[in-house]
Amino acid sequence: MSQELSEQELQRRSSLSKLRELGIEPYPAATFSVSHLAESVKADYIENNHVKMAGRMMSQRIMGKASFAELQDSSGRIQLYINRDELCPSEDKTLYNEVFKKLLDLGDFIGIEGTVFKTQVGEISVNVTSLTILSKSLKPLPLPKVDAEGNTHDAFTDAELRYRQRYVDLVVNPGVKDTFIKRSQVFSVMRKAFDRFGFLEVETPILQPIPGGATARPFVTHHNALDIPLYLRIANELYLKRLIVGGFDGVFEFAKDFRNEGMDRTHNPEFTVMELYVAYKDYEWMMNFTESLLEEIALTVCGTTDIKVGDQQISLKAPFKRISMRDAILEHTGFDIADKTEDQLRDICKQLNIDTTPEMGSGKLIDEIFGEKCEPKYINPTFITEYPIEMSPLCKRHRTNPALTERFELMINGKEVANAYSELNDPIDQRERFEAQLALSERGDDEAMFIDQDFLRSLEYGMPPTSGIGIGMDRLVMLLTDNQSIQEVLFFPQMRPEKHVTLSELDHQILNACSDEPAPLADIRAKIDCSNKQWDLSVKLLTKNQLLKVIKLEEALYIKKA
RNA sequence: GAUUCCGUAGCUCAGCUGGUAGAGCAAUACACUUUUAAUGUAUGGGCCCUGGGUUCGAAUCCCAGCGGGAUCACCA
Numbered sequence: 001m002s003q004e005l006s007e008q009e010l011q012r013r014s015s016l017s018k019l020r021e022l023g024i025e026p027y028p029a030a031t032f033s034v035s036h037l038a039e040s041v042k043a044d045y046i047e048n049n050h051v052k053m054a055g056r057m058m059s060q061r062i063m064g065k066a067s068f069a070e071l072q073d074s075s076g077r078i079q080l081y082i083n084r085d086e087l088c089p090s091e092d093k094t095l096y097n098e099v100f101k102k103l104l105d106l107g108d109f110i111g112i113e114g115t116v117f118k119t120q121v122g123e124i125s126v127n128v129t130s131l132t133i134l135s136k137s138l139k140p141l142p143l144p145k146v147d148a149e150g151n152t153h154d155a156f157t158d159a160e161l162r163y164r165q166r167y168v169d170l171v172v173n174p175g176v177k178d179t180f181i182k183r184s185q186v187f188s189v190m191r192k193a194f195d196r197f198g199f200l201e202v203e204t205p206i207l208q209p210i211p212g213g214a215t216a217r218p219f220v221t222h223h224n225a226l227d228i229p230l231y232l233r234i235a236n237e238l239y240l241k242r243l244i245v246g247g248f249d250g251v252f253e254f255a256k257d258f259r260n261e262g263m264d265r266t267h268n269p270e271f272t273v274m275e276l277y278v279a280y281k282d283y284e285w286m287m288n289f290t291e292s293l294l295e296e297i298a299l300t301v302c303g304t305t306d307i308k309v310g311d312q313q314i315s316l317k318a319p320f321k322r323i324s325m326r327d328a329i330l331e332h333t334g335f336d337i338a339d340k341t342e343d344q345l346r347d348i349c350k351q352l353n354i355d356t357t358p359e360m361g362s363g364k365l366i367d368e369i370f371g372e373k374c375e376p377k378y379i380n381p382t383f384i385t386e387y388p389i390e391m392s393p394l395c396k397r398h399r400t401n402p403a404l405t406e407r408f409e410l411m412i413n414g415k416e417v418a419n420a421y422s423e424l425n426d427p428i429d430q431r432e433r434f435e436a437q438l439a440l441s442e443r444g445d446d447e448a449m450f451i452d453q454d455f456l457r458s459l460e461y462g463m464p465p466t467s468g469i470g471i472g473m474d475r476l477v478m479l480l481t482d483n484q485s486i487q488e489v490l491f492f493p494q495m496r497p498e499k500h501v502t503l504s505e506l507d508h509q510i511l512n513a514c515s516d517e518p519a520p521l522a523d524i525r526a527k528i529d530c531s532n533k534q535w536d537l538s539v540k541l542l543t544k545n546q547l548l549k550v551i552k553l554e555e556a557l558y559i560k561k562a
Numbered sequence: 563g564a565u566u567c568c569g570u571a572g573c574u575c576a577g578c579u580g581g582u583a584g585a586g587c588a589a590u591a592c593a594c595u596u597u598u599a600a601u602g603u604a605u606g607g608g609c610c611c612u613g614g615g616u617u618c619g620a621a622u623c624c625c626a627g628c629g630g631g632a633u634c635a636c637c638a
Contacts, residue, residue, distance in 0.1 A: 140588065159631060495629095
């Protein structure tokens with residue numbers, strides 16, 4: 001595969017071969033032992049300390065016989081001072097004059113050795129006595145510059161390019177790295193917390209014969225050997241509960257789930273959920289557990305429970321507010337949804353200007369009212385409790401009111417961050433709930449649940465009272481890193497594939513040999529040195545992409561540019 | 563899926579009611595031994611997203627397509 005190279009890329013390739021001519025390997029194999037990172041050198045300043053560092057050269061200021069450059073490693077940047085006569089004490093000044101000044105480009109990986117000092121302006125720098133090229137960069141990085149007031153110029157901001165080439169984004173935009181470091185910290189705080197409680201981290205199938213545990217459109221694939229359809233999981237809930245049946249007291253999984261639905265600022269086709277199930281607990285316990293967990297996460301990751309999200313100031317200090325769904329709707333709409341029939345609820349929706357469809361059951365209608373009128377209002381963390389039974393098919397009936405369930409969702413910044421139940425462990429009730437879902441789906445609700453017979457069988461053997469929770473990790477990270485878009489917290493968000501025709505060297509040769517006037521195909525073929533197979537492949541590709549046209553005139557074939 | 567905005571140099575962007583392409587940074591060359599958005603002088607660099615149309619003439623106007631952003635709908 002070859003493509004047109006820009007002038008800058010050609011120059012870098014020529015520097016590459018000049019380095020080799022000087023006997024310098026631009027991609028050396030040997031270990032380069034690093035003694036210090038940029039941040040640590042700056043944080044613990046020791047005059048004249050000898051250091052060995054490695055990273056990308058991100059800027060270069062050449063001033064004759066001395067120069068400054070910036071080295072960027074995984075921790076940050078540090079300034080290098082390169083003095084010709086200190087780098088090259090002997091008569092041979094090639095390393096400075098040729099290699100450093102001419103053949104090094106911004107973005108190249110270099111290793112240096114030198115001593116730490118402060119410049120006249122007070123910047124901690126390394127006086128370089130030894131310079132090694134570790135890897136040459138052949139494409140120029142987009143290089144933002146920061147001025148004295150801290151304004152960034154020419155920042156690499158194009159969202160498409162940033163997501164498609166995250167590796168460049170990470171090199172060039174320091175905030176991006178921080179987001180992902182925090183993401184990793186969130187996971188690690190949670191793991192440590194669960195570990196303290198003795199919960200077991202488990203893995204359950206991603207390929208499932210029945211996509212259960214949630215309501216969503218799944219991705220389907222096919223298993224050849226078994227000749228059956230398999231679904232990428234939309235949730236792992238039913239498998240984790242089987243493990244509780246099996247006798248584990250606490251199990252959790254950081255799970256990638258997959259849903260074949262729309263993509264936008266808050267939805268990616270694959271996303272990460274942490275699900276936790278704890279035996280002998282109820283949803284009240286889970287609320288207490290959740291608020292202290294979130295508080296701990298905020299303190300560790302952000303250093304405070306007061307976080308800024310967009311224009312909002314949010315406090316993640318426990319305890320969080322708790323309100324039942326009925327009271328929430330009463331508070332924000334004035335309507336009491338208790339003991340209302342489906343028709344009465346439909347009427348309330350009408351009065352509130354909420355669109356409804358005939359397929360919606362009462363659970364869905366209440367969900368609409370809440371989602372429309374209440375959900376966006378809960379900026380500070382709030383547990384919404386006591387969901388109607390119709391919208392919670394896996395959740396235990398409320399201990400005092402059988403029309404409700406022992407469920408809560410945690411709302412932060414007007415969005416759902418967690419969803420938890422006292423899990424339904426009555427196998428007969430569970431079967432009935434699945435059947436009710438089936439009835440809904442026959443009514444036209446295409447996201448009602450499938451019935452997982454094996455899961456029901458497991459419940460029939462007996463599952464202890466259990467509380468479970470699912471936390472949307474991507475959205476949690478969005479909150480904690482103040483990002484508005486899920487794409488900003490995923491290294492490689494889903495994108496439409498890049499579509500481009502890449503022409504090989506041979507394709508170009510053939511294309512160049514042809515003109516706008518039809519020429520005998522055999523003549524062109526004779527000019528090109530390649531196998532018949534290669535020729536055939538190239539010409540097919542070129543005609544398919546409408547770059548060439550093959551014409552049949554009387555018995556002979558002619559070829560021309562399209 | 564709907565609406566809307568955007569696509570010009572490696573990057574960030576100008577380019578008016580159509581007249582053959584501009585800046586800053588980056589690059590190249592030269593000068594310069596503590597600079598820091600280093601500086602000074604000079605130079606090179608463009609399928610103006612793709613394909614049609616209107617026109618003597620299109621980066622510019624029209625249509626279609628591709629890619630992306632935002633909003634809405636569905637969903638977490």
